[in-house]
Amino acid sequence: MESPAHIADVPAERPQTFRELGVIDSLCEACDSLGYSTPTPIQANCIPVALQGRDVIGLAETGSGKTAAFTIPLLQALMENPQPYHSLILAPTRELAQQIAQTVEALGAVISVRCTLLIGGVDMIPQAISLGKKPHVIVATPGRLLDHLENTKGFSLRHLKYLVLDEADRLLDLDFGPILDKLLRLLPSRKTYLFSATMSSKVESLQRASLSNPVKISVSTNNQTASNLLQFYLFIPHKFKDVYLVHLLNERAGQMGILFTRTIMETQRLALMLRNLNFPAIPIHGQLSQSSRLASLNKFRSRSRTLLIATDVAARGLDIPAVDFVVNCDLPQDSKTYIHRVGRTARAGKSGRAFSIVTQYDVEIWLRIEAALGKKVDEYKPEKDEVMIFANRVHDAQRMAISALKEQNQDGKGTRSKGSGRQRKRGRDDMDQEEV
Numbered sequence: 001m002e003s004p005a006h007i008a009d010v011p012a013e014r015p016q017t018f019r020e021l022g023v024i025d026s027l028c029e030a031c032d033s034l035g036y037s038t039p040t041p042i043q044a045n046c047i048p049v050a051l052q053g054r055d056v057i058g059l060a061e062t063g064s065g066k067t068a069a070f071t072i073p074l075l076q077a078l079m080e081n082p083q084p085y086h087s088l089i090l091a092p093t094r095e096l097a098q099q100i101a102q103t104v105e106a107l108g109a110v111i112s113v114r115c116t117l118l119i120g121g122v123d124m125i126p127q128a129i130s131l132g133k134k135p136h137v138i139v140a141t142p143g144r145l146l147d148h149l150e151n152t153k154g155f156s157l158r159h160l161k162y163l164v165l166d167e168a169d170r171l172l173d174l175d176f177g178p179i180l181d182k183l184l185r186l187l188p189s190r191k192t193y194l195f196s197a198t199m200s201s202k203v204e205s206l207q208r209a210s211l212s213n214p215v216k217i218s219v220s221t222n223n224q225t226a227s228n229l230l231q232f233y234l235f236i237p238h239k240f241k242d243v244y245l246v247h248l249l250n251e252r253a254g255q256m257g258i259l260f261t262r263t264i265m266e267t268q269r270l271a272l273m274l275r276n277l278n279f280p281a282i283p284i285h286g287q288l289s290q291s292s293r294l295a296s297l298n299k300f301r302s303r304s305r306t307l308l309i310a311t312d313v314a315a316r317g318l319d320i321p322a323v324d325f326v327v328n329c330d331l332p333q334d335s336k337t338y339i340h341r342v343g344r345t346a347r348a349g350k351s352g353r354a355f356s357i358v359t360q361y362d363v364e365i366w367l368r369i370e371a372a373l374g375k376k377v378d379e380y381k382p383e384k385d386e387v388m389i390f391a392n393r394v395h396d397a398q399r400m401a402i403s404a405l406k407e408q409n410q411d412g413k414g415t416r417s418k419g420s421g422r423q424r425k426r427g428r429d430d431m432d433q434e435e436v
Ligand SMILES: Nc1ncnc2c1ncn2[C@@H]1O[C@H](COP(=O)(O)OP(=O)(O)OP(=O)(O)O)[C@@H](O)[C@H]1O
Pocket: 035, 036, 037, 038, 039, 040, 043, 060, 061, 062, 063, 064, 065, 066, 067, 068, 196, 197, 316, 317, 318, 319, 321, 343, 344, 347, 348
């Protein structure tokens, strides 16, 4: 791979309309109908270059409209030369793939685009049937796509014209590496777009995607977080984490928040504890069935639950514009994950807040994150006396959560059976019936 040419960080003159970028009328109308009146900077920079037929590496902060930046050129190319299996978009999580497919369908409706979603955790047969209908665009997670390429009769991507890796640094990292290498060997030469808010600088990892003379377009600020995002940290002893968290949530009662934890077990424990305190909390993590994962997201999107307790399956890409705040209950292991997590709020020009709980055990990792952000984050220091008012209630809720988790694990399941007797007797609403 030649080393990517680097073009201007921000355009000197930003075009005011999609038409001025060279986008055809029908797609301009589609943008209009979605309320995209002005292209965002990444769109203004990427679309003309992509329309010239170049490979693109697109870097821009979270929530800045990267999905449309790669979808519009790809749909325009499809309009010019319609064919089945024209484009493939890969994403690292099922929920993100589903969200991208929705954007492709929304932007492509005016040109009757056929889009198929291939994700794990759900039946392969309806997906195989849908592939039989010769979709123009496939949006997929890597494992399931490979499964179809190997096992679905008559399906091949021999004639593929466009490949997009969304969250490209994640797809090209070690976890996905082997499967991606296998996939890429099955694809012909094509136009390739890599997009993310964070990118590996390792040329070897980018080489995997076999780009051809790519243009790197970066409209990221130095620290990759949106300027309308206010970030804070709380420095507190580990044993008070939950009580400070409850205080934080009480202050934001009724707002929509995503709470990130490091492990599935902690996600389950927190969801149970918060429900015991009557917070409308719902978990999402990789041990839930896919239908429960989607149900959790849908309840959150529709605001029937306002707190989503998540592992990093929800860290990247999810676009829920109403999210007011993010809490890092446990710090992420690396600064890239931090950037993606906090980017679940303050999207598309809206404001948002992110709080990180830092304990005596996390100082080193927090300093590393701050260094990567390139700035000092403000401390958020609630009055200790006010916080401790909740200590007893939090303690009770913790105990109940732990015993419910133990009970669940004794049932021999990773997820709770439909409401144990004790859970039901508490007589709350259907929260008790939800999987944790
Ligand atoms: N030109 C535009 N005008 C107004 N809103 C837009 C425009 N383009 C995209 N949006 C909206 O901005 C939001 C964020 O877009 P998107 O999800 O593509 O961000 P992203 O850059 O991919 O973020 P992440 O890095 O977190 O994946 C979406 O709700 C999208 O509908």
